Amino acid sequence: MDELHTRLRAWARGIYPTEAATELLIRTGFARPGNPWVRREPSGGTAPDDIWIDFAEIPEHVGSLSSGERRVLMFAASLSDVVGAPEVKIGDLVSVDPNWLTLLAAAVQHAGGRRDAWDRVPEVVDLAPHVVAAWPDLRWSLGDRDAEGGER
Numbered sequence: 001m002d003e004l005h006t007r008l009r010a011w012a013r014g015i016y017p018t019e020a021a022t023e024l025l026i027r028t029g030f031a032r033p034g035n036p037w038v039r040r041e042p043s044g045g046t047a048p049d050d051i052w053i054d055f056a057e058i059p060e061h062v063g064s065l066s067s068g069e070r071r072v073l074m075f076a077a078s079l080s081d082v083v084g085a086p087e088v089k090i091g092d093l094v095s096v097d098p099n100w101l102t103l104l105a106a107a108v109q110h111a112g113g114r115r116d117a118w119d120r121v122p123e124v125v126d127l128a129p130h131v132v133a134a135w136p137d138l139r140w141s142l143g144d145r146d147a148e149g150g151e152r
Contacts, residue, residue, distance in 0.1 A: 004038075005031060007051045020110035021080035022053055023118060027103050028072055036061045055080040068096045075104060079111055 005026050012022040025031040031038055037057040041050040058077040062070040071092055078088045093104055102121050109117035 004033065004051065008038075008053060011050075011052045016113055016115075017079055017081045017111040019115070020107040021055060021076040023110065024072070024076045024079070024103055024107040025053060027118070027121065028100055030069075030073060030076070053080070055082040056084060059086050068100065071096050072100055072104070076107070079107055 008022050008026065008031055009019070012018040022031065025037075031053065033040075037054045039050075039052050039054045055077045058073050062073050065073070071088070074086050075088050075093060078085045094101065096104065106117040106121050
């Protein structure tokens with residue numbers, strides 16, 4: 001997957017909302033070969049195939065997924081700013097898995113120009129299609145409190 005993810009990041013580079021939406025799909029495990037929105041077009045020569053995310057395809061393929069998965073995917077499609085992007089109610093997003101909620105917040109920050117927003121959130125571990133693991137030390141998110149809730 002590393003090559004796929006590297007190439008998707010290169011494709012998205014330069015447009016913050018597209019970068020953010022692509023990174024969100026990568027980190028939530030939805031940027032995988034076989035997903036209908038992950039497109040590959042043969043180059044016809046010795047050059048590598050063209051690979052990209054077709055965000056406009058996402059809304060048509062989320063019906064069989066869980067509500068949390070649908071919300072994350074629809075958010076990514078909306079954030080990508082494609083023509084006809086779905087509208088997403090922010091209030092619906094607070095009910096997604098807390099790990100994914102952290103990724104949604106990082107995606108919004110990235111779309112606003114903060115490429116470093118991902119520095120403190122996990123990468124997807126390739127254990128299962130949608131497993132997020134390897135969380136960093138909790139102290140980064142607790143401000144002046146330590147991981148046990150006391151003051152530092």
